[in-house]
Amino acid sequence: MKNARITFYHDEVMEDSLHLYQPNTQKIVIQNQEQLQLHICYDDCTISSLFLIIENSHVTLIEEYQGQLDSLQMQIFVSKNASLFRFGLYLQLQNQVKLIRRIHNEGTYHNVLLDLSDAHLLHDEEVELVTQESKCHLFSAIYAKDHFQKKYATKFNHQALHTLSDCKIFGVCNDFAQMVIATDAYIKKGAKRTKATQEGRIINLTKTASGTIFPDLHIDENDVEAAHSCSVGSVNLDHLYYLQTRGFSYEQGKSLLIKSYFTPIYQYVQDEKLKQKVEMAIQKRIG
Amino acid sequence: MSLLTIKNLHVEVEGKEILKGIDLEINAHEIHALLGPNGNGKSTLLSTIMGQPKYKITQGSIFYKGQDVLKMSVDARAKAGLFLALQYPPEIPGVINSEFLKAAVNTRLEKPVSLYRFIKELEEATKEVDLPLDIVHRSLNDGFSGGEKKRNEIIQMKLLKPELAMLDEIDSGLDVDALNAVVKAIQEVIQRGGSTLVVSHYARFYQLIQPSHVHIIVDGQIVVSGDASLIHRIDTEGFDWVKAEYHVRDKKTTRPNSIGLCGVKEKINEKR
Ligand SMILES: Nc1ncnc2c1ncn2[C@@H]1O[C@H](COP(=O)(O)OP(=O)(O)OP(=O)(O)O)[C@@H](O)[C@H]1O
Numbered sequence: 324m325k326n327a328r329i330t331f332y333h334d335e336v337m338e339d340s341l342h343l344y345q346p347n348t349q350k351i352v353i354q355n356q357e358q359l360q361l362h363i364c365y366d367d368c369t370i371s372s373l374f375l376i377i378e379n380s381h382v383t384l385i386e387e388y389q390g391q392l393d394s395l396q397m398q399i400f401v402s403k404n405a406s407l408f409r410f411g412l413y414l415q416l417q418n419q420v421k422l423i424r425r426i427h428n429e430g431t432y433h434n435v436l437l438d439l440s441d442a443h444l445l446h447d448e449e450v451e452l453v454t455q456e457s458k459c460h461l462f463s464a465i466y467a468k469d470h471f472q473k474k475y476a477t478k479f480n481h482q483a484l485h486t487l488s489d490c491k492i493f494g495v496c497n498d499f500a501q502m503v504i505a506t507d508a509y510i511k512k513g514a515k516r517t518k519a520t521q522e523g524r525i526i527n528l529t530k531t532a533s534g535t536i537f538p539d540l541h542i543d544e545n546d547v548e549a550a551h552s553c554s555v556g557s558v559n560l561d562h563l564y565y566l567q568t569r570g571f572s573y574e575q576g577k578s579l580l581i582k583s584y585f586t587p588i589y590q591y592v593q594d595e596k597l598k599q600k601v602e603m604a605i606q607k608r609i610g
Numbered sequence: 611m612s613l614l615t616i617k618n619l620h621v622e623v624e625g626k627e628i629l630k631g632i633d634l635e636i637n638a639h640e641i642h643a644l645l646g647p648n649g650n651g652k653s654t655l656l657s658t659i660m661g662q663p664k665y666k667i668t669q670g671s672i673f674y675k676g677q678d679v680l681k682m683s684v685d686a687r688a689k690a691g692l693f694l695a696l697q698y699p700p701e702i703p704g705v706i707n708s709e710f711l712k713a714a715v716n717t718r719l720e721k722p723v724s725l726y727r728f729i730k731e732l733e734e735a736t737k738e739v740d741l742p743l744d745i746v747h748r749s750l751n752d753g754f755s756g757g758e759k760k761r762n763e764i765i766q767m768k769l770l771k772p773e774l775a776m777l778d779e780i781d782s783g784l785d786v787d788a789l790n791a792v793v794k795a796i797q798e799v800i801q802r803g804g805s806t807l808v809v810s811h812y813a814r815f816y817q818l819i820q821p822s823h824v825h826i827i828v829d830g831q832i833v834v835s836g837d838a839s840l841i842h843r844i845d846t847e848g849f850d851w852v853k854a855e856y857h858v859r860d861k862k863t864t865r866p867n868s869i870g871l872c873g874v875k876e877k878i879n880e881k882r
């Protein structure tokens with residue numbers, strides 16, 4: 324496994340070639356890499372758009388956002404015979420952030436993201452599934468508190484035969500936070516034997532928190548498999564009672580149940596260091 | 611001193627009275643069996659002792675080792691040594707079994723249990739109930755079979771070492787080997803000076819655990835208490851003699867199926 328690390332800084336010029344400064348638009352091309360782990364850190368970044376092209380390679384991309392980022396547009400191209408496993412960590416964003424992601428996928432694209440940030444966030448992702456057998460798996464775990472508003476809009480465009488999208492989004496909404504999760508899967512004419520599944524779950528921890536889910540399937544073709552399920556509710560009282568009968572206090576039980584929404588993320592993290600980071604972030608934020 | 615003392619306990623759920631004056635006393639080293647027809651309040655009694663918030667106590671008292679249980683939170687009861695193996699343990703996806711078990715053990719310790727010691731005990735417990743160790747790495751009860759859920763309850767009982775263990779139909783869905791593991795777990799409690807209160811419908815299970823006291827609950831009241839010979843009689847004759855001898859009707863017959871049928875029943879009961 325090859326490792327590379329790129330950090331975007333605000334206003335420092337770094338000597339070495341892996342620290343990039345200033346230009347608004349960046350382009351990264353990865354070709355013919357058997358296994359590459361790329362770590363991109365946006366530390367008060369000033370770039371506004373990034374192109375990432377992956378050809379004939381298998382790439383794990385860890386993207387960390389922190390600091391004064393306000394908007395980033397990302398365009399990703401994954402070629403046939405290529406795969407991208409992207410892990411997004413949104414931990415210390417501030418203020419208002421807009422992330423726009425456009426993915427042109429001919430191969431396999433995984434997107435796993437953990438958002439524990441205290442920021443207003445607009446996350447708009449569109450995945451084009453353009454060639455036969457192209458696949459996309461998406462898993463998001465999102466936490467919102469205080470008065471923060473988070474909007475996650477995700478669109479899958481199935482344009483070819485036998486494509487797959489599988490989307491799971493779990494959200495926990497606390498205090499006065501607002502969370503809107505909208506997922507749309509479009510199965511275009513010609514995309515026979517396509518499979519699209521969407522699952523969304525939100526718990527509102529307070530009466531003033533408002534989380535909503537809009538899962539939508541738009542199907543223009545026969546012979547496809549599509550399903551969606553969603554639930555919005557509060558902490559399950561039967562579960563809480565069970566934990567209490569084993570000695571957990573109300574608060575301990577509640578925090579264990581909240582954390583349970585974030586547990587599935589571990590199955591996507593192989594890297595031990597990253598796992599620890601995720602664990603610590605969840606522990607710190609959610610307790 | 612008695613371990614548990616219940617006096618004149620009345621309990622309502624959703625405005626309906628389920629328990630109608632229960633008296634029960636349990637001392638150290640005793641195994642109490644609670645029998646009764648379906649839907650007559652056995653689980654309600656156990657859950658009320660544990661503190662399930664759905665059940666509203668309208669009258670009566672419960673004392674555990676001299677402490678007023680009704681003033682204690684559910685977790686305080688657990689920490690004080692009460693344990694309830696639920697009739698239907700819930701599935702909680704995302705809560706990892708081993709982490710849950712360790713945290714549960716730690717709730718009653720000042721210093722967290724050493725990892726070495728915990729793993730050793732956990733290995734022993736899973737071995738005794740004959741579950742593969744990988745079950746502890748899964749989500750709590752999530753997708754477990756009926757028997758696996760019950761076995762997982764026994765693991766909890768073994769790790770948490772309660773002083774009063776209440777087991778609500780722990781035997782349902784368990785095979786012979788697992789039943790023996792339950793017997794052993796009960797013996798461990800008794801050896802520590804504790805007691806158990808067991809609900810089951812099966813004489814065969816009671817033969818294994820040899821209860822010292824037996825109570826029959828009908829329509830929210832303990833109508834008769836005695837020794838293990840009561841179980842034999844119920845096993846062979848059912849509950850009808852209890853109802854006839856103690857002039858009670860179980861909950862099912864008080865609920866009219868249709869107006870006509872109800873009238874007929876009233877007539878029959880009048881004749882009695
Ligand atoms: N949460 C609830 N809401 C409404 N009714 C309830 C609730 N819990 C219990 N009941 C009712 O109370 C009565 C007693 O129930 P309970 O579960 O205590 O019976 P049981 O003796 O344990 O029966 P079984 O042998 O079938 O387990 C039943 O009629 C049941 O429907």
Ligand SMILES: [Mg+2]
Pocket residue numbers: 652653654697778
């Ligand atoms: Mg019951």
